[in-house]
Amino acid sequence: xxxxxxxxxxxxxxxxxxxxxxxxxxxxxxxxxxxxxxxxxxxxxxxxxxxxxxxxxxxxxxxxxxxxxxxxxxxxxxxxxxxxxxxxxxxxxxxxxxxxxxxxxxxxxxxxxxxxxxxxxxxxxxxxxxxxxxxxxxxxxxxxxxxxxxxxxxxxxxxxxxxxxxxxxxxxxxxxxxxxxxxxxxxxxxxxxxxxxxxxxxxxxxxxxxxxxxxxxxxxxxxxxxxxxxxxxxxxxxxxxxxxxxxxxxxxxxxxxxxxxxxxxxxxxxxxxxxxxxxxxxxxxxxxxxxxxxxxxxxxxxxxxxxxxxxxxxxxxxxxxxxxxxxxxxxxxxxxxxxxxxxxxxxxxxxxxxxxxxxxxxxxxxxxxxxxxxxxxxxxxxxxxxxxxxxxxxxxxxxxxxxxxxxxxxxxxxxxxxxxxxxxxxxxxxxxxxxxxxxxxxxxxxxxxxxxxxxxxxxxxxxxxxxxxxxxxxxxxxxxxxxxxxxxxxxxxxxxxxxxxxxxxxxxxxxxxxxxxxxxxxxxxxxxxxxxxxxxxxxxxxxxxxxxxxxxxxxxxxxxxxxxxxxxxxxxxxxxxxxxxxxxxxxxxxxxxxxxxxxxxxxxxxxxxxxxxxxxxxxxxxxxxxxxxxxxxxxxxxxxxxxxxxxxxxxxxxxxxxxxxxxxxxxxxxxxxxxxxxxxxxxxxxxxxxxxxxxxxxxxxxxxxxxxxxxxxxxxxxxx
Numbered sequence: 001x002x003x004x005x006x007x008x009x010x011x012x013x014x015x016x017x018x019x020x021x022x023x024x025x026x027x028x029x030x031x032x033x034x035x036x037x038x039x040x041x042x043x044x045x046x047x048x049x050x051x052x053x054x055x056x057x058x059x060x061x062x063x064x065x066x067x068x069x070x071x072x073x074x075x076x077x078x079x080x081x082x083x084x085x086x087x088x089x090x091x092x093x094x095x096x097x098x099x100x101x102x103x104x105x106x107x108x109x110x111x112x113x114x115x116x117x118x119x120x121x122x123x124x125x126x127x128x129x130x131x132x133x134x135x136x137x138x139x140x141x142x143x144x145x146x147x148x149x150x151x152x153x154x155x156x157x158x159x160x161x162x163x164x165x166x167x168x169x170x171x172x173x174x175x176x177x178x179x180x181x182x183x184x185x186x187x188x189x190x191x192x193x194x195x196x197x198x199x200x201x202x203x204x205x206x207x208x209x210x211x212x213x214x215x216x217x218x219x220x221x222x223x224x225x226x227x228x229x230x231x232x233x234x235x236x237x238x239x240x241x242x243x244x245x246x247x248x249x250x251x252x253x254x255x256x257x258x259x260x261x262x263x264x265x266x267x268x269x270x271x272x273x274x275x276x277x278x279x280x281x282x283x284x285x286x287x288x289x290x291x292x293x294x295x296x297x298x299x300x301x302x303x304x305x306x307x308x309x310x311x312x313x314x315x316x317x318x319x320x321x322x323x324x325x326x327x328x329x330x331x332x333x334x335x336x337x338x339x340x341x342x343x344x345x346x347x348x349x350x351x352x353x354x355x356x357x358x359x360x361x362x363x364x365x366x367x368x369x370x371x372x373x374x375x376x377x378x379x380x381x382x383x384x385x386x387x388x389x390x391x392x393x394x395x396x397x398x399x400x401x402x403x404x405x406x407x408x409x410x411x412x413x414x415x416x417x418x419x420x421x422x423x424x425x426x427x428x429x430x431x432x433x434x435x436x437x438x439x440x441x442x443x444x445x446x447x448x449x450x451x452x453x454x455x456x457x458x459x460x461x462x463x464x465x466x467x468x469x470x471x472x473x474x475x476x477x478x479x480x481x482x483x484x485x486x487x488x489x490x491x492x493x494x495x496x497x498x499x500x501x502x503x504x505x506x507x508x509x510x511x512x513x514x515x516x517x518x519x520x521x522x523x524x525x526x527x528x529x530x531x532x533x534x535x536x537x538x539x540x541x542x543x544x545x546x547x548x549x550x551x552x553x554x555x556x557x558x559x560x561x562x563x564x565x566x567x568x569x570x571x572x573x574x575x576x577x578x579x580x581x582x583x584x585x586x587x588x589x590x591x592x593x594x595x596x597x598x599x600x601x602x603x604x605x606x607x608x609x610x611x612x613x614x615x616x617x618x619x620x621x622x623x624x625x626x627x628x629x630x631x632x633x634x635x636x637x638x639x640x641x642x643x644x645x646x647x648x649x650x651x652x653x654x655x656x657x658x659x660x661x662x663x664x665x666x667x668x669x670x671x672x673x674x675x676x677x678x679x680x681x682x683x684x685x686x687x688x689x690x691x692x693x694x695x696x697x698x699x700x701x702x703x704x705x706x707x708x709x710x711x712x713x714x715x716x717x718x719x720x
Contacts, residue, residue, distance in 0.1 A: 036069075040076045044223055045069060047257035051249065068201050071227045084229040084236050087136055088262070089222075096285055097135045099234050117153045124150050127287040131237050132157050138263060138286040139239040140279065142303065142312055143441035144294030151215055151239055152181040159189050163210035167194040168228060170219045174404045178215055197224050200231075210234040214262075216404065221247040222257045222265055238262050242275060243307045244441075245403055245434050270430055272309060294406075294444045296320025296451040301579060302477045305543075306470070307437045310583050313576070318445040321452045324482040325349060325500075328460035329489055333418045340376035341423070343415045346456050347377075347384045349488060350413055353454055354390055357409060362449065365393030369407035371439050373399055373425050377415045399439045409452040410443040414475070417458040422465045432470040440474075453478075468536035476540055480512055480547035509551045513711050516544050520704050527697050528685075538589045538696070545703035546582040549615065550575075552710035556636075559717040567636050567713070569619045581611040585703075588696040605695045606661040608702070613658040616706055617651050635716035647712040650705040653679055 036045035048069040052062045075082065087094040113120070117128055124146050131137045131154040141147040151167075158165045169175040179187055179194050186192065193209075197220060200206060212232035214220055217240035220228075224247075229236050242263040249258045256265070264270055267278035279286045292300055292314050299320045304312050332345030350370060357363050370385070372378045375398050382396035395407070416423055426432055445451040455478050466472045479485070485508040487501040503511065519541055526533040550570075557566040584607035620637075624630040631637040638648020656675050677687035683701045684694045 041072050044072050044226060044257050047255040048072065048223060050255065051258055064198050064201060068223060068227060071201060072223065075230055082230050084135065084232045085226060088229055089226060095136055098133050099135055116156065121146070121291045123287055123289045123291065127289065128153055128157070130285065130287060134285055135235050136285050137237045138266060139237065140242060140263065140286065141289030142241055142243070142292055142308060144292045144444065145289035145312070146293065147239055147289060148178055148181050151178055151213065154213065154237060155182060155192060156186045158211045159186060159191055162191065163234065164191050165211040165213065166200070166209040166231065167192065167213045167215065168197050168200055169215045170197060171404060172196055174216050177404065197228070201227060206231065208233050211237065213237045213239065215239050218242050218244050218261045218263060219247055219403065220261060222260055222262060225262045243434055243437050245400055245438050246431065248400065276309060276311060291315050295441055296443065296445055298322060298481055299440055299443055299451065299453055302474070302481065303437050303440060305579065305582060306473060306477065307433055310579050316445065318450050320443070321450055322478060322482045323454045323484045323486065324479050325353065325454065325456045325486040325488060326459045327417065327456065327488045328458050329487060331418050331458060331461070336376045340374045341415060342376050342380045343417055346413050346415060347380055349456055350381055350411060351385055351388045351390065353411060354385060354394065363409055365391040367408040367449065368394045368411065369402060369405065369442055370394060370396045370411045370413070371399050371402055372413045372415050373435060374415050377413060381413065399435050402442055403438050406442055406444040408444065408446050408449045409454065410439065411454045411456070412439050414455065414457040414462065417461050426466060426471045427469065429470060436470065436474045468534055473540065477543060477547065480544050482508060484508065485511065506555055509548070509555060512544070512548055513707060516541070516548060516707060517704070520700060524697065524700060527693060532591055535589060535591045539586055541700065542585045542589060543582065545707060546578060546585065548707055549710065550578055552707065552714060556710060556714050556717060559714065567620060567632065574615055574619060577611045577614055581608060584608050584611070585699055588692055588699055590692065605699060608699055609654065609657045609661050612702060612706065613654045617654045635713050647709050650709045
């Protein structure tokens, strides 16, 4: 092969090809990769060359990548001139260094919080202090946790030090959003430059900055961070959410320089739990914002539990409204391509849903965003909506294009249906969790308008083709928390096509309770036998129980007389217990061989008992005349609770179990322990749990009994 091929540029190659000069593409590409592999940043350059070679469409589509490749080549041989590159991508020895000029401003690690930064939460204040003292800061936070607020304060703090500062974001919308949060003086300061990453890379005259702040860093590839780090002389602040969508790649080779973000790189893991463990071990350079202020509580709870391991707390005052439109019976067919399908039936359903939402007159067109994971479906939804005469202002997009934007109402069309295969974009692990997190977190309460989430999905199809995967888990949680469940019938037969079966909160709860009972019977039999059920099925059953309890409590409380107290008192504390309950309960759903026979699983079971005791027993107790506690009235209290088959026996069991696990019972009368023994005999066939499966079976039995009890109380209250 001629040597000049190894130096051949893409543009020259195409010129020669147009002129008929024979230059074998395969040989050219191999030569280019071989040439790129040389040098200090060979791996990075190879990743970029592969990205260029796999790109489709006109040459301008790769212009940014080719320019980035040039920037990386310029970095080679500069070594010590790039201290922040060494910190992030070298030996890491300087990763934890403080900015030299900041040492005189600190006293025992404390930095005076200025008036304009007062009112921050503890984690926000920690982020502000570290951002102005450390050379590197990793700031992680969920949507609505105040990342933009802290970013704006850090920019202001840097400018008050008269330091040149570059704010970089993945998109122009994200840049504009952050800049809009700055005050006029900060926004107009000549020491601040705010621009997209693409604009920065393409700028041939860019000069070094004291500080580089990378917002939405979870979407930024390592290669981009490498270049941006070369522009910073004092500090680099990396702000984002590792549980949002990752960098987008054309090559799909899995190359970490293209497809991983800086949070994955530094923590050395894609695993959620391990990522947060890394953060907790590196609190001098990393902060997790732990409070969320904007996403409606019930929507956020799903995200908190499935994406953030319930490490966050919700400070919102709104609960949110959730609707699931289930097309399982209709089972619509798909058209389009194998990678980007179109579901025309879902298109009709989305149009009808949009018209109904706008008829309520509480929402305007600009309040609504319509999303799909697939570009073809998103374009189809926009097209049929316009043809149907829907007003301008409704925004359509894929989940990827909608990141960073917020709406009062989000309509999410999952699209997939009636095919015998699964789609890759919905089949992965973290990527699917990130996609669903991004889609659902676009929903925000605004100006007193309660945030709404409407999901259109073929539930049975998802359960069949994505079983025990994140997509099915998310859809299960949406279904078990939905306010309204709509089942779309088949389009054949005598029923009109618009005869939707709409079930409100109470009707939906009836369906969910019945389904739980059926699933419980199946799994409990499997747990008692030799063949264990799928772990994800058990975890799903636990989630359903924890979702159904507050539903039934809410329905019971709605049936109280006007002016009377709730039958089961609900507070912010009890809602937090519900979240904590699910975490403790899930600890027992671990079928790893090394854990099955452990005898040290009493702690999570004890935590479950204490939370259930508060939620069901203590919350229903009444104040007596002498400030003593007394049993509630019937039917919350069952006078026949001592009989074996009474619906009210669960309250006594919780009281007995709580006494055993919360007190020293060694000196108690023997009959109390005998009651506990009888409980376990009934539950697991032995007087005492011996391993994790025994505790799990007892836990699931308690959940089943509590749901049955609450459902019975509700029905008795309805009858008066």
